[in-house]
Amino acid sequence: MLPNILHIPKQMPITPLFDKIEGVHDLRRLKPAQLPQLAYELRLALLYSVGQTGGHLGAGLGVVELTIALHYLLNTPTDRLIWDVGHQAYPHKMLTGRKQAMLSMRQAGGLAPFPKREESPFDAFGVGHASTSISALLGMVLASKNPLARHVAVIGDGALTAGMAFEALNHMAHCQANALIIVNDNDMAIDENLGGLATFLDDQHGHGGPSQWFTALGFTYRGPVDGHNLTQLMAAITELQKLPGPKLLHIHTLKGKGYEPAENDPVGYHALAKIDPIEAVVTKHGATYAQVFGQWVCDQADTDDRLMAITPAMIGGSGLEPFAQQYATRLFDVAIAEQHALTLAAGMACEGAKPVVAIYSTFLQRGYDQLIHDIVLQDLDILLAIDRAGVVGEDGATHTGAYDLAFLRCLPNLLVMAPSSAAETSAMLSFGFHHQGPAAVRYPRGEAFAELPLVTPIELGKGQVLQTAIKPDALAILNFGALLDKAIVVAEAHGATLVDMRFVKPLDEALLHQLLNQHLGFVTIEDHSCIGGAGSAVSEWLVQQKSKVRLLCLGHEDAALPHGSRDQGLHHTGLSTTKMVARVAEWQAQLLAE
Missing domain, CATH: 3.40.50.970 (Thiamin diphosphate (ThDP)-binding fold, Pyr/PP domains)
Structure with a gap:
């Protein structure tokens, strides 16, 4: 069992063997007898890293041996390897040239929390959602121009419960594609893995459902294998890779393996916020x-x-x-x-x-x-x-x-x-x-805005005016949702009317009619894409009214949002208080100059 290194403040553990691994080329120079020690040290490094950055912990601890075995035996990235669900991939990142960047994980400009094609050639497929790996892998097999390339998908943490995975298994069997599916059976998704499939897979000796069903479907089946026994694991992978057609290796692992708190509470340790380096507790905030x-x-x-x-x-x-x-x-x-x-x-x-x-x-x-x-x-x-x-x-x-x-x-x-x-x-x-x-x-992730009481009861399609402008040529700020605390600052900075719209559908058209003739322009604020969102709904309504009132939509830009803190994400897409105040000031000045 690993020591509780999360109590060690700002100190990287001693990992002499892992320190020598800068990429898979170094891994493949090791002797098989050295791999268990590498697994131990990799877990130490993973615990330290996640303790500093926050992120997914339990799944990565559970696949350390599997990750080592696959990169030791495969010729990645020429051989294709997909992780599903992607939160299992932290050890994969650490062995494929990114260990020095692990302390940037999930931070703006740092490593992505899931496999990402743009980040590394070793990330064969972006896997943020579950159950996509088998479909993607089959597509790669069918389109591959390299007859020597091997193809492997690891599907675990409950991802096999989705119908899409079974659709892909059915098609892979029909195609008789030369690929290996590894079912990482750890009895867990984020919460406990429930249902008939969990019972079906819970066959410790391989005499019942799994072996018969997968074999009948057209797969060569091996398992269950202890996913923490490197000797057994590597022998099974080596054997299956020599066989043609679709193959399935069923392994048993323990989510949180090697770290007792995570083994005893795999739900609580599925993912962590940053750990306080002195008290070793997750920072708590107000009600979410x-x-x-x-x-x-x-x-x-x-x-x-x-x-x-x-x-x-x-x-x-x-x-x-x-x-x-x-x-x-x-x-x-x-x-x-x-x-x-x-x-x-x-x-x-x-x-x-x-x-x-x-x-x-x-x-x-x-x-x-x-x-x-x-x-x-x-x-x-x-x-x-x-x-x-x-x-x-x-x-x-x-x-x-x-x-x-x-x-x-x-x-x-x-x-x-x-x-x-x-x-x-x-x-x-x-x-x-x-x-x-x-x-x-x-509603969003995170702490709920609690300072504003419920001013008026909820009525169908009705918003509420929270602040009325007293100056001519003022703007009306139409807030949709949980950015109200920021919308209040924007409205106060510009002496604007502030409306909590509440409903995106139906819109409060009566209230919008009242605001039309009293304001120079409307500004909509939403934590959503500008394209097609609440601002678009207001724009469509203004067109129907043949109104000359101008509209500024503040929301997400037309681009994928990079990872980072929520505040950083809002600032990046123009929804921080600072950026909204400046953007509205610039726009209002343009309106007054026309």
Whole structure:
């Protein structure tokens, strides 16, 4: 077992063998007998690194031996290696020439938190979402111009539960593609891996379902193999690589392997914030939006037994732990299966239940077809609690929720709300829950704005004026969602009217009519892409009115957002207070000069 090195302040552990590994060429010079020592030291370095930067810990600790074995035996990057889910890839990065940059992980300008093609030729495919590896690998096999290249995908942390992975397995078997799939079976996604597939894979001797099923499908199957035994692991990989056609290696690993706190609490140590170097505790802040949702859903369930909560492997991230403790029979974790989550909710609604689907904005994208066909077109009574809307920070572009307003507001029957504070989040969730038909409440990651009380009750399609301009030629600042604290500063800096719009669909058209003749221009603020978002909705309305009132939309630029802190992300895309104050001043001056 590793020592608890997270208590060591600002001191890199002693790793003499790992210090010699600057890339895979150095790894491949080692003797097999040296590899267990390298695994030990690699874990030490990983613990130290994540303790300094924050990030994903448990999954990386669990695949140290597998990472060493693959890069030792394969000729990467000529041989293609895909990690799925990508948060397993920290040891991969450390062995492929990036160990000196690990302390920049997840920081602006530093290493990406997931494999990223632009970052290294060893990152064969960008993997921020789960269950994509087998499809991507098969595509590479079919298009490869190098007949000697080998192709390997590691799929773990619950990623095999998604339907897309099975679609790819089916096609790979049909093609008889020469590729190796390694199922990293650690009984965990982010939370505990649940469902029939977890039971199916839990065959310690390989006599039951897995061997028979994968063999019948057309794969050469080996396993289960101890994923922490380098001798067994390397022997199995070597044997399978000599065989033609599709192959599947089933390994068992322990998430958090080698670090006792992470082994005992794989959910809590799935990912960490930065560790305090003296106290070795994660820094805590005020109530997050997820916690606000978690309290609301428990309170609502206590008064309405129709409520059923659904989440795709996001009990912890969505704030549902208290609900899981109090209402376990009414919580459905469907694993990494967003499409199923939405249609499951549709079926429940057909029978009179009131499903609440807790889902991240970026993961809702994966269930968009089901949202349209199975929920919205049938006008079913379902509430979407959309977390991680807007800039998420260190997890970067793959997890940024920048597009949900654009793809939600075009759907018929759907109510779309954007709360600006903790109190408003609870109130909108209640309003959406009691609304008859599909409704969505979108809120960001992180601490909820708590200073502003709920000034007026939530009414359908109604915003509220928080500040009225007293000067002529003033602007009206129309805020949509959780940037209200920044919008207040912008409005005060320019003596502008400030409106908390609350609803993206339907817009408060009556209020917009009132503002038209009283203001020089409108400024919309949203933590969302400028293209297709709330500002676009206001623009469309102004065109319909044939109004000459000018509009400035402040939101995400038309580009993928780099990783970094949430504040850095907002500043990068022009949504920091400083940048918005300056941009509005420049625009107002242009209007006055015309």
